[in-house]
Amino acid sequence: MRLTTMTDYALRLLMYVGQHPDRLCTIAEVAHAHQVSVAHLMKVTHQLGLAGWIETVRGKGGGMRLAHAPEAIGLGAVVRSVEPDFRLVECLDGGGHCRLQGGCRLAGIFSDALQDFLARLDRHTLADILPSGVPGFALPTLQKVS
Amino acid sequence: MRLTTMTDYALRLLMYVGQHPDRLCTIAEVAHAHQVSVAHLMKVTHQLGLAGWIETVRGKGGGMRLAHAPEAIGLGAVVRSVEPDFRLVECLDGGGHCRLQGGCRLAGIFSDALQDFLARLDRHTLADILPSGVPGFALPTLQKVS
Numbered sequence: 001m002r003l004t005t006m007t008d009y010a011l012r013l014l015m016y017v018g019q020h021p022d023r024l025c026t027i028a029e030v031a032h033a034h035q036v037s038v039a040h041l042m043k044v045t046h047q048l049g050l051a052g053w054i055e056t057v058r059g060k061g062g063g064m065r066l067a068h069a070p071e072a073i074g075l076g077a078v079v080r081s082v083e084p085d086f087r088l089v090e091c092l093d094g095g096g097h098c099r100l101q102g103g104c105r106l107a108g109i110f111s112d113a114l115q116d117f118l119a120r121l122d123r124h125t126l127a128d129i130l131p132s133g134v135p136g137f138a139l140p141t142l143q144k145v146s
Numbered sequence: 147m148r149l150t151t152m153t154d155y156a157l158r159l160l161m162y163v164g165q166h167p168d169r170l171c172t173i174a175e176v177a178h179a180h181q182v183s184v185a186h187l188m189k190v191t192h193q194l195g196l197a198g199w200i201e202t203v204r205g206k207g208g209g210m211r212l213a214h215a216p217e218a219i220g221l222g223a224v225v226r227s228v229e230p231d232f233r234l235v236e237c238l239d240g241g242g243h244c245r246l247q248g249g250c251r252l253a254g255i256f257s258d259a260l261q262d263f264l265a266r267l268d269r270h271t272l273a274d275i276l277p278s279g280v281p282g283f284a285l286p287t288l289q290k291v292s
Contacts, residue, residue: 001147001148001149001150001229001231001232001234001260001263002147002148002231002232002233002234003147003234003235004147005236007235008235008236011235011252015252075255083147085147085148086147086148087148088147088148088149089149089153089154089157090151090154105270105274105275106157106161106275109221109266109267109270109274109275110267112266113262113263113264113266113267114147114263116259116262116263116265116266117147117259117260117262117263118259119262120255120258120259120262121255121256121259124251124255128251128255129251129252129255
């Protein structure tokens with residue numbers, strides 16, 4: 001059972017940007033810090049912008065910053081907005097062709113389990129996972145980003 | 147967020163076999179009933195056999211049956227035994243290369259959320275999802291299976 005790489009990167013990007021509240025961050029430096037591709041992060045940034053979690057400033061000297069305080073960015077809400085689907089089993093989205101559709105309780109049980117999963121995430125915000133308070137775990141920042 | 151097709155099919159196979167406690171079931175008839183490939187179900191059957199959920203009888207007239215009563219087959223246990231991994235985010239298996247590894251609480255929070263998910267499944271058994279009690283939802287059985 002996995003979330004998509006997109007959601008994984010989205011959380012890391014928010015953590016990086018949240019660690020630098022005093023300035024705009026660029027995709028290039030996040031890519032460097034986390035050693036992931038710029039192309040992936042461009043998609044992630046676009047998605048996070050659409051969902052209202054980050055604000056971007058275009059042009060020279062531009063970049064991104066959080067659109068809300070870390071305490072106001074719920075992890076459950078972020079995951080819901082970035083993850084493409086929560087189709088744990090085929091029947092969960094109603095579009096499957098299971099011969100049992102409507103006749104078994106599997107979808108209901110998995111739906112409940114999913115709600116429990118997301119409810120746990122809803123108890124936490126970005127502020128809870130910012131590593132800035134842990135000595136030695138601040139992410140490296142590029143001195144010069146092209 | 148998805149489980150693998152393997153887990154989806156494993157649950158459907160157990161449901162089919164559980165609906166026919168009076169005889170052995172074949173892969174061919176489960177494949178026919180659920181309109182999924184025999185090759186996929188062979189892998190699923192092998193896995194369920196290894197995990198001790200089903201017993202198989204080889205040879206002519208052979209097939210499979212549940213190794214335990216449906217009430218003794220926990221959904222959480224089945225999912226844990228069939229799903230290849232629960233690496234929701236890269237850091238959850240400890241093998242990733244996240245620069246924040248050890249420095250943020252993300253893995254702990256997702257691990258808790260996963261436990262909540264599985265704990266909900268642990269409250270249910272195969273008996274809860276057998277559709278036999280719902281009129282009109284018994285799966286079609288082939289009259290003759292080669």
